Amino acid sequence: MRFVDTVKTASAGLRHAKVRSLLTILGIVIGIASVMLLMSIGTSAERLIVDQVERFGSNLISIQPGGSSSSRFSPPPAVLGIVIKTLNERDLDTIRREPSVAGVSAEVRGSARVIFENNDLATTYIGVTGEYFDIINLEFESGGRFTPFDDDSAAPVAILGPGLADELFGERNPIGKTIRIKDKTFRVVGVISAEGLGLLGSAMSDMVLIPMSVAQKQLLGINYYNEIAVKAADGYDVEFVKSRIISLLRQNHRITDPDKDDFTVRTQAEALDLLGTVTSVLTLFLTAIASISLIVGGIGVMNIMLVSVVERTREIGLRKAVGATNRDILMQFLVEAIMLSIVGGIAGIALGALLAAGVYVAVTQFSTFDWAFAMPASAILSAVLVASVTGIIFGLYPARRAAQKAPIEALRYE
Amino acid sequence: MIHAERLVKDYATGGARTRALDHVNITIDPGEFVAIMGPSGSGKSTLLHILSFLERPTEGAYQFGGRDMTSLADADLAGIRNRELGFVFQSFNLLGRSSVYENVELPLLYSAVPPRERKAKVERAVGAVGLTDKLLVEASRLSGGQKQRVAIARALVNDPQVIFADEPTGNLDSASGAQVMEILERLNNEGRTIILVTHETYTAEYADRHIRLRDGKIESDSKPGKRRTGIDGFFK
Ligand SMILES: Nc1ncnc2c1ncn2[C@@H]1O[C@H](COP(=O)(O)OP(=O)(O)OP(=O)(O)O)[C@@H](O)[C@H]1O
Numbered sequence: 001m002r003f004v005d006t007v008k009t010a011s012a013g014l015r016h017a018k019v020r021s022l023l024t025i026l027g028i029v030i031g032i033a034s035v036m037l038l039m040s041i042g043t044s045a046e047r048l049i050v051d052q053v054e055r056f057g058s059n060l061i062s063i064q065p066g067g068s069s070s071s072r073f074s075p076p077p078a079v080l081g082i083v084i085k086t087l088n089e090r091d092l093d094t095i096r097r098e099p100s101v102a103g104v105s106a107e108v109r110g111s112a113r114v115i116f117e118n119n120d121l122a123t124t125y126i127g128v129t130g131e132y133f134d135i136i137n138l139e140f141e142s143g144g145r146f147t148p149f150d151d152d153s154a155a156p157v158a159i160l161g162p163g164l165a166d167e168l169f170g171e172r173n174p175i176g177k178t179i180r181i182k183d184k185t186f187r188v189v190g191v192i193s194a195e196g197l198g199l200l201g202s203a204m205s206d207m208v209l210i211p212m213s214v215a216q217k218q219l220l221g222i223n224y225y226n227e228i229a230v231k232a233a234d235g236y237d238v239e240f241v242k243s244r245i246i247s248l249l250r251q252n253h254r255i256t257d258p259d260k261d262d263f264t265v266r267t268q269a270e271a272l273d274l275l276g277t278v279t280s281v282l283t284l285f286l287t288a289i290a291s292i293s294l295i296v297g298g299i300g301v302m303n304i305m306l307v308s309v310v311e312r313t314r315e316i317g318l319r320k321a322v323g324a325t326n327r328d329i330l331m332q333f334l335v336e337a338i339m340l341s342i343v344g345g346i347a348g349i350a351l352g353a354l355l356a357a358g359v360y361v362a363v364t365q366f367s368t369f370d371w372a373f374a375m376p377a378s379a380i381l382s383a384v385l386v387a388s389v390t391g392i393i394f395g396l397y398p399a400r401r402a403a404q405k406a407p408i409e410a411l412r413y414e
Numbered sequence: 415m416i417h418a419e420r421l422v423k424d425y426a427t428g429g430a431r432t433r434a435l436d437h438v439n440i441t442i443d444p445g446e447f448v449a450i451m452g453p454s455g456s457g458k459s460t461l462l463h464i465l466s467f468l469e470r471p472t473e474g475a476y477q478f479g480g481r482d483m484t485s486l487a488d489a490d491l492a493g494i495r496n497r498e499l500g501f502v503f504q505s506f507n508l509l510g511r512s513s514v515y516e517n518v519e520l521p522l523l524y525s526a527v528p529p530r531e532r533k534a535k536v537e538r539a540v541g542a543v544g545l546t547d548k549l550l551v552e553a554s555r556l557s558g559g560q561k562q563r564v565a566i567a568r569a570l571v572n573d574p575q576v577i578f579a580d581e582p583t584g585n586l587d588s589a590s591g592a593q594v595m596e597i598l599e600r601l602n603n604e605g606r607t608i609i610l611v612t613h614e615t616y617t618a619e620y621a622d623r624h625i626r627l628r629d630g631k632i633e634s635d636s637k638p639g640k641r642r643t644g645i646d647g648f649f650k
């Protein structure tokens with residue numbers, strides 16, 4: 001039988017049982033749609049993260065205390081609650097003098113209650129050196145930054161995250177007001193804008209920034225840093241600057257064995273890479289889960305095809321009587337299953353795109369995220385491919401059953 | 415053309431064994447109109463199925479046009495059924511949701527006939543059974559007699575040498591049955607071999623040779639000189 005005739009015969013078979021065909025593909029439609037939706041969301045999320053991180057400057061380098069183990073997925077020790085005191089003011093000064101470095105600032109973190117009038121909130125305060133604002137591009141809703149001079153003179157000034165400002169002051173303007181942190185009074189000089197924060201928003205929204213000197217000496221009583229941020233000078237390769245920092249710190253810390261570094265230097269690109277990998281793995285994982293529904297859909301196709309083969313036993317017998325070979329019958333039923341799956345796949349892609357568009361509308365409506373609609377061609381292509389393969393895998397068994405019917409047994413079947 | 419020796423067909427049904435054919439010898443020449451008769455369960459259909467390559471015998475030798483069945487693969491049998499044999503069944507076996515045209519075209523899909531020659535062949539076959547005006551009607555909408563004529567057109571479409579019919583009038587009223595028999599008779603007059611299974615004597619009278627089976631054996635094989643022809647004879 002010519003292939004065109006096989007396709008025509010198969011499509012006639014499907015058309016003659018429209019309702020059954022539609023119900024059969026429902027499983028495939030749902031399976032493909034959920035895979036498409038997750039792949040779309042994953043891609044959008046990845047783009048969002050990359051965009052956000054790039055916004056804060058791609059020439060940034062971060063130094064954290066404590067060495068990193070060989071795996072780049074293992075968290076820095078600070079995250080695990082281990083206090084490491086290896087980064088200090090001397091390191092900061094050393095790096096500041098390095099010609100390939102445009103700017104450098106340090107951070108310490110602590111938690112305390114912040115009080116304004118009757119409002120009292122548990123929060124995280126970040127002590128930053130005055131250069132912090134030259135390195136991290138923050139936007140202000142009102143007021144502005146403090147300067148290195150404020151830091152040097154231990155000025156009691158504070159910059160509020162948008163969430164914290166909202167909770168403490170409500171509708172009132174916080175600029176110039178006095179708040180209390182750990183029995184010390186601070187004057188509010190700025191409020192960070194929520195839009196400018198992007199992805200950092202959730203993390204920084206409820207924090208308060210104060211000068212490093214105040215945080216270290218008056219609130220924490222320490223002389224080390226939790227993090228140092230470095231901005232590479234224009235014209236220098238970030239990787240080169242990173243290597244310069246590493247050798248400077250090794251000198252400062254008298255380290256000769258690179259495996260014994262007591263600090264970790266990461267470029268923005270590496271951080272990006274890590275985030276990208278994490279989202280990719282997450283997307284892959286979710287897609288794998290969604291694929292289970294595709295298998296269920298495939299089993300649905302197999303199930304209905306088996307019923308169809310039994311129902312059409314006489315048709316199979318007749319076709320064989322008038323000259324159909326086993327191969328003709330096998331192909332007819334296999335093509336039916338594949339056509340069902342491909343039609344289901346295409347409908348699934350459409351449904352998935354629709355749902356992804358719904359997510360786009362919802363995210364852009366209800367959040368400040370710069371969410372982009374993504375439906376990668378590779379996802380569409382693989383969906384069609386997966387649907388056809390599903391059709392072949394789950395159509396083969398019923399088709400073989402059909403092909404193996406003896407013509408006369410099939411004709412005698414009542 | 416058809417030559418079978420010592421055909422045996424056994425069916426195993428749940429431990430018990432049924433011998434449907436018991437050493438049947440039969441030779442049929444081109445152009446014959448043979449009626450296979452006998453009581454229910456005597457093996458008529460079984461014999462027809464073997465002679466028409468739908469089923470293989472348990473024992474015995476069968477040659478069709480000089481070719482030995484045992485030396486042919488299943489796909490070869492399908493090819494011979496497609497090109498050289500036509501089938502008419504008691505229960506029509508049409509594809510109900512397909513048109514008359516599509517039903518008659520069916521054997522051509524499994525043959526090497528190029529698509530552009532199909533239309534003419536289908537129209538000729540449908541014309542031969544007088545259903546040209548029903549060409550695009552869905553098969554399920556036809557009357558019983560019309561359905562059986564479509565089945566005959568389908569059997570004819572590849573211009574076969576032999577037509578096998580298993581009780582083709584069994585589900586029809588006598589007028590439709592007579593029409594069907596007349597068509598078969600005409601095909602026989604055109605030189606085709608007709609092998610008909612029937613238990614109705616008046617249908618058998620269209621044939622020029624009667625083979626009677628009983629318990630899987632040939633009881634008698636006769637050539638009645640005179641045969642009934644035309645619709646007048648049918649109602650006598
Ligand atoms: N597929 C089968 N499995 C088991 N037994 C079978 C099968 N086909 C036929 N038989 C048996 O073989 C014998 C002959 O059957 P066959 O159908 O050839 O009879 P028949 O002469 O055509 O009868 P009828 O006039 O009722 O159609 C019967 O006993 C029947 O039960």
Ligand SMILES: [Mg+2]
Binds near residue numbers: 458459460580
């Ligand atoms: Mg019978």
